[in-house]
Amino acid sequence: VERVKAEQPGIGFNAVTEEFVDIIKAGIADPAKVTRTALQNAASIGGMLLTTEALVADIPKKEPANAVPPGDMDY
Template identity: 65%
Template sequence: PAGIGFNALNGEYVNMIEAGIVDPTKVTRTALQNAASIAAMILTTETLVAEKPEKEMAGMAGMGGMGGMGGMGGGMPPM
């Protein structure tokens, strides 16, 4: 029946409202939001792990220093 629940303090099933056992909606909602946030973090933990950089092969030459865009001037204009 509606309103009946288990009172863990005395081990009996009681009318929760009459016994004064009431969860405020905000507390329940916050607990669910926190649980969902933690579950999402646990499921996406893989994205926090970075791969070990590969060593460059000795035979491959680097591309060298790439110059800037010629004729574009340098820096930001004064404010």
């Protein structure tokens, strides 16, 4: 992991040849395939949201902090 962090961007480990190579030139990571997969996943989630009849969302309510009474007040 440290070796991969030290390498230039785009350099990764090829497990088949056990070498550090440019992953795009070696055909390991195809930018078009990555983009296509991201779009497919986004469309899948969008379709799920459109066909789901209920969506759970949490909207936090801002509540004022409780006031601390002064120390000299007796009850």
